[in-house]
Amino acid sequence: MDITSLIEQYNSLHLEEVIDHEKFNLISIDHHSTRIEGSTLTEIEAQVLINEGRTPKGKPLDDSLMVKDHHNALLFTLQAAKSKHALTVELIRQINALVMKSTGKVYNTVFGTINAATGAFRKGNVSAGNTYFPNYDKVEHLTNTLIKFLSKNMGQSPTVEEQLNLSFDAHYHLVSIHPFYDGNGRTSRLLMNFIQAWFNLPLAIVYSDNKTAYIEAIIKTKDTEDPEYFRQFMRNEYAVLLQEEINKYQQMNTPSKGRGFTFLF
Numbered sequence: 001m002d003i004t005s006l007i008e009q010y011n012s013l014h015l016e017e018v019i020d021h022e023k024f025n026l027i028s029i030d031h032h033s034t035r036i037e038g039s040t041l042t043e044i045e046a047q048v049l050i051n052e053g054r055t056p057k058g059k060p061l062d063d064s065l066m067v068k069d070h071h072n073a074l075l076f077t078l079q080a081a082k083s084k085h086a087l088t089v090e091l092i093r094q095i096n097a098l099v100m101k102s103t104g105k106v107y108n109t110v111f112g113t114i115n116a117a118t119g120a121f122r123k124g125n126v127s128a129g130n131t132y133f134p135n136y137d138k139v140e141h142l143t144n145t146l147i148k149f150l151s152k153n154m155g156q157s158p159t160v161e162e163q164l165n166l167s168f169d170a171h172y173h174l175v176s177i178h179p180f181y182d183g184n185g186r187t188s189r190l191l192m193n194f195i196q197a198w199f200n201l202p203l204a205i206v207y208s209d210n211k212t213a214y215i216e217a218i219i220k221t222k223d224t225e226d227p228e229y230f231r232q233f234m235r236n237e238y239a240v241l242l243q244e245e246i247n248k249y250q251q252m253n254t255p256s257k258g259r260g261f262t263f264l265f
Contacts, residue, residue: 003235004160006242010202013249023051026078028205030070033189035208039063065102070186073098077190081197087151089143092174093119095190099183107181116181126178131219133178142177146170154198167195167204168234169227176222202245204238 015021024047031039031046041049045056046067055064073095080091097104097119104117111123121139125132134142150170158166171192178184193203206214217233220226 003164003239003242006239006246007160007202009246010242013246015245015249018249025203026071026074027051029074029189029193029203030067032205032208033186034063034066034070036206036211036214037066037185039066041067062103069099069101069103072101073186073190074193077194078197081194084198087147087154087194087198089140089147092143092147092179092187092191093121095119095194096180096183096187099186099190100180104182114181116183119180121179122181124181126181128178131222133176139177139179143174143179146173146177150195154195160199160201163195163199163201164235164238165227165231167192167201168231170195171234172218172221172227172230175218202238202242204234205241206234206237207240210237 027047027050028043030050031041031043034041034046040059040063041056045059048054049056049064049067050071055061076098077095085091097117100117100119102117104115107114107116107122107124109123114120114123121143122136124136127133150166153162153166171188174191175184175188180187189204189206196203213233217230221230
């Protein structure tokens with residue numbers, strides 16, 4: 001089954017009518033996005049933190065702060081998309097500032113002090129492993145060019161497949177520019193979700209268990225300059241998510257056989 005058909009089947013379930021479905025779906029996004037960046041919270045611990053405000057015992061406080069900040073950034077991002085807020089560089093900076101609100105560090109550079117919790121662009125060069133990102137003096141221009149490209153294409157009535165590709169490409173390009181000192185991955189995934197929410201598509205998740213394949217897809221796309229490597233990775237993640245949700249809904253509505261439900265007390 002292709003992605004478009006999966007989306008149609010998913011939307012036909014009207015999961016928005018299932019109590020708390022959206023809440024737990026958003027927490028799942030929080031969990032996987034922050035776990036990719038090093039959070040040690042389990043998904044249940046993230047649920048308790050978001051729903052009840054209780055931090056898990058024995059876990060670093062920064063991990064809980066990371067999850068809470070991501071949740072607030074996600075809510076802000078989705079509200080902006082639903083209200084059809086223009087996609088601007090300032091919006092991306094606001095999202096990053098929310099992502100880094102409690103854990104952003106202060107960087108002293110030759111250009112002055114940069115507080116990573118404010119959504120400020122980096123004023124220094126950065127690398128991750130063997131990957132080097134664009135020189136700091138190119139960041140503002142590259143980010144502006146990307147946002148203009150995305151905004152233009154969002155306004156051209158793209159097909160569902162083009163909408164998805166645009167969201168995946170936005171994700172890839174922003175993380176490749178790496179405009180901030182920290183939170184680039186989370187911000188890039190939220191930009192992807194912004195575009196998906198703008199078009200009323202189900203929201204994608206990059207599963208933390210697939211972190212290695214995720215990074216490899218980014219590197220392969222950069223090395224070959226072929227967007228299909230990253231798009232295909234994301235389509236696979238998206239298809240798995242949709243199919244799992246469809247299966248869970250169908251199981252919930254399948255009449256039980258044999259003895260049926262059994263109380264454990």
